[in-house]
């Protein structure tokens with residue numbers, strides 16, 4: 162993969178986090194940028210170690226109640242943030258302390274009081290990238306969204322059907338659910354009992 166920086170207009174979109182729960186919707190516009198900023202061969206951040214390769218291992222935090230059903234079981238909702246705030250993931254090969262430090266972050270910081278830690282899940286970037294809508298277009302992008310102090314940061318971003326699932330039309334809801342279930346099947350919980 163070649164690495165090039167994205168265009169100024171997309172950088173502005175990327176840097177804006179206001180309103181935070183529409184970040185995914187905004188960033189999905191990169192997919193339609195004339196300068197090809199959403200094709201994932203572009204490095205989206207000046208701070209990043211490069212584009213996210215498809216065989217890279219990514220880790221994400223899972224908390225209750227955001228990612229669980231009413232019985233507290235972790236479900237497809239583990240990717241809900243890909244439709245709202247952006248689903249933050251850590252690129253394990255670029256993270257000091259590796260998986261251990263991600264687990265500590267998830268447990269002690271991300272699932273902060275008010276939410277319960279339900280695990281750290283890992284998957285390859287190819288997992289969300291391999292999910293498609295029924296018309297054959299990509300359901301998710303994995304974009305390098307490194308920050309100055311968070312160089313291993315990336316986001317999984319849905320390309321359609323943003324916002325609350327409950328507010329979508331029923332056919333859209335069904336399509337989104339299918340995509341999220343398909344992605345979730347490829348997310349593996351880290352065994353922390355070892």
Ligand SMILES: [Zn+2]
Pocket residue numbers: 167168169170171172191194195196197198
């Ligand atoms: Zn662009």
